[in-house]
Amino acid sequence: MQLNGCWTSIGHTTETSLVNKRLLVTELPGPRSRALMERKTSAVADGVGTTMPVFAARAGDGILVDVDGNQLIDLGSGIAVTSVGASAPRVVAAVTEQVAAFTHTCFMVTPYDGYVAVAEKLNALTPGDHEKRTALFNSGAEAVENAVKIARAYTRRDAVVVFDHAYHGRTNLTLAMTAKNKPYKHTFGPFAPEVYRAPGSYPYRDGNLDGAAAAARAIDQIEKQIGADNLAALVIEPIQGEGGFIEPAPGFLPALAAWCRASGVVFVADEVQTGFARTGDLFASERENVVPDLIVTAKGIAGGLPLSAVTGRAEIMNAAHEGGLGGTYGGNPLACAAALAAIETIEEEGLVARAAKIETLIKERLSRLAAQDVRLGDVRGRGAMIAVELVRPGGNEPDPRLARDVARFAHQHGVIVLTCGTYGNVLRFLPPLTISDELLNDAFDVLAEALEAHR
Known part of the structure; x- marks a missing residue:
């Protein structure tokens, strides 16, 4: 994203010179965001909450610009979705070309080559050199549910095993x-x-x-309480996401x-959250x-457009009868065009390696903070999927209030940070893979200030 020139926000146009840095020009939220929040409150169901009180106008490469012209550092990526950036040039171009051709036909009615591609x-790309098949859907949850359907059709069994702290x-x-x-x-x-x-593997608490x-331990419980002969599928996140970015022991x-x-x-x-270089x-x-x-994928697959997939062994994927899989919007042509462009971006821009460099930078910053502050109980994660678990001094008792306070401070100072974890005490960092080192360092300077302000 080129943060220079003109941009149009909701309801007005502003001429401004944008630079790729954190910039607050109003208090947060600003007046236009407050007005939009009033409209949201009167129009949107209360069950739909928001982490931030600001409304987005433009975003890309680690910066989100709100409708008041504030520039926030994005350490959330729309919950690990915009890994290639929120306005990646290849994605924008591919979607623009596709939308001019057609927006929808339904693959189950008149198919198109984007889905096949x-x-x-x-x-x-997915692990293993065996023969595979893929089916496309809309959301991570929809893909997980279809993976269970496919496993049940293949095994003719009913039971499904998941793990403590899981989110699906x-x-x-x-x-x-x-x-x-x-x-x-x-x-x-x-x-x-x-x-x-x-029970899973939670090294910090195991x-x-x-x-x-x-x-x-897990297998013993499964065999005793369920029985392998009744089990269709074992479903697991290689690194648990909403549960707290828990990386199991090797x-x-x-x-x-x-x-x-x-x-x-x-x-x-x-791999809804962990997939595609994250x-x-x-x-x-x-x-x-x-x-x-x-393997179930979504989120980072299509640069922000709704797409998900189940990919796997051909004999398992083909177990479902014809017509048993699908959906009106599954594999929408715009989303497929975006996915191909996002994957090309990952490959051409070396974003797998970039994620590893982001890991080094973030972990170095967090480790230095942890050496000075016993409330940072555990720094963990891989790539651009890093977390710190916050605890009360003198042990590992979860401290969700500190996590909320630190996140709120960051939000007020122009850094988008998310919390997670079964106990609500984990700060998670999911920057786009295209973010600069300068933005990351600035964001973690703010985090250090937040921790100091809440001692």
Whole structure:
């Protein structure tokens, strides 16, 4: 994104010279954002909340410009979606060309080559050299739900295993699979049956339990309480997202995958948040050479347009009967054009390597802060998916209030930071992979100020 020249906000045009830095020209929120929030309150259901009180007018490469002209550093990427930037040139060009041709025909009625090209690309890029097939959908939750459908069709079994601290979506089935009650599940039940939860690997809170031992603990519970013969699929995030950016101990994922293969259980990697270079690998499963039977992708797949996918072994993917998979908007032509352009951007601009460099910068900053402040209990994550777990001094008791206070301070000073975690005490950092080192350093200067202000 070139932050120079004119930009148009909602309801007005402003001539201004924009530079790629944090810039506050009003208090936050400014008057135009406050007016829009009043309209939002009177028009949008109360259940739809917002993290920030400002309304976006333009964004790209780590800067979000609000309708009042404030420039905020974006450490959220729309929750790991705009990994290539919120206005990546290749994505903009591809979508512009496609929208002039046609916006929709429904692939199930009159197909088009963009859908096929995305499927071919995903079959080639995802882990494993086996024969694969892909089906496209709209959201991460929809793709997770379809992965379960496919696994059930293939195995002729019903049960599904997920893990403590998991997040898989907001549909009825995926809410059953999601661990955290508020804000996701509270008052929305009853949920889909035959979903079971197993203990995962949480190194910061597991003591000395290594990956193999944590896997053995989970497998023992699964075999005793469910039985492998009843289990269609084991669904797991290689790094848990909403649960707190929890990276399992080495050996945990490979042991679970091996057990699934031996037991005829479909191993499903939910890479909705971790996929497409976010973790310093194209897919997080690759770090330990785990080859999922099915891999679920979304978020960073299409530069901000709604698209998701299930990709996996051909014999499993083809188990669903013809017409059993699909949806009116699944694999929309605009989203497919954006996905091909986003993948090209990742490849041509070396964004996998860039994610690894972002990891080094962020972890160095957080480690220096942690050495001076015992409230930073654990710094973890990979690539541009890093988190710090905040705790009360003298132990590892979660401190969600501190997380809220630090995030609020950052917001007031022009840095978009998200919280997460089962206990609500984790600050997570998901910058676009195109962000500059200068913006990252400025953002973490603000974070350091926030922690000092709330001692």
